[in-house]
Amino acid sequence: xxxxxxxxxxxxxxxxxxxxxxxxxxxxxxxxxxxxxxxxxxxxxxxxxxxxxxxxxxxxxxxxxxxxxxxxxxxxxxxxxxxxxxxxxxxxxxxxxxxxxxxxxxxxxxxx
Numbered sequence: 001x002x003x004x005x006x007x008x009x010x011x012x013x014x015x016x017x018x019x020x021x022x023x024x025x026x027x028x029x030x031x032x033x034x035x036x037x038x039x040x041x042x043x044x045x046x047x048x049x050x051x052x053x054x055x056x057x058x059x060x061x062x063x064x065x066x067x068x069x070x071x072x073x074x075x076x077x078x079x080x081x082x083x084x085x086x087x088x089x090x091x092x093x094x095x096x097x098x099x100x101x102x103x104x105x106x107x108x109x110x111x112x
Contacts, residue, residue: 011083025071067095
């Protein structure tokens, strides 16, 4: 079963002159393959010691942005407009759930 494909924002954002109060997700398009590859690379990075280590906070933030971009088609600048406290965590969690539900390579482990 597919996870919900939209999130209602507590604090609407203005992008391209339009007020957006709900973010709709879409299945990833081939043009977003590089974003998915970057997510996978960040999650599978192995430090010099050869043992898997938790992602850094910086990597977690990058993965969060990338997941939102993959399911929305938004730019980093668009994602920047999402309220950090009330909306961003919910959007990231919903994006991760959505990607997992459709079997994307961008699974939820390590999502901020």
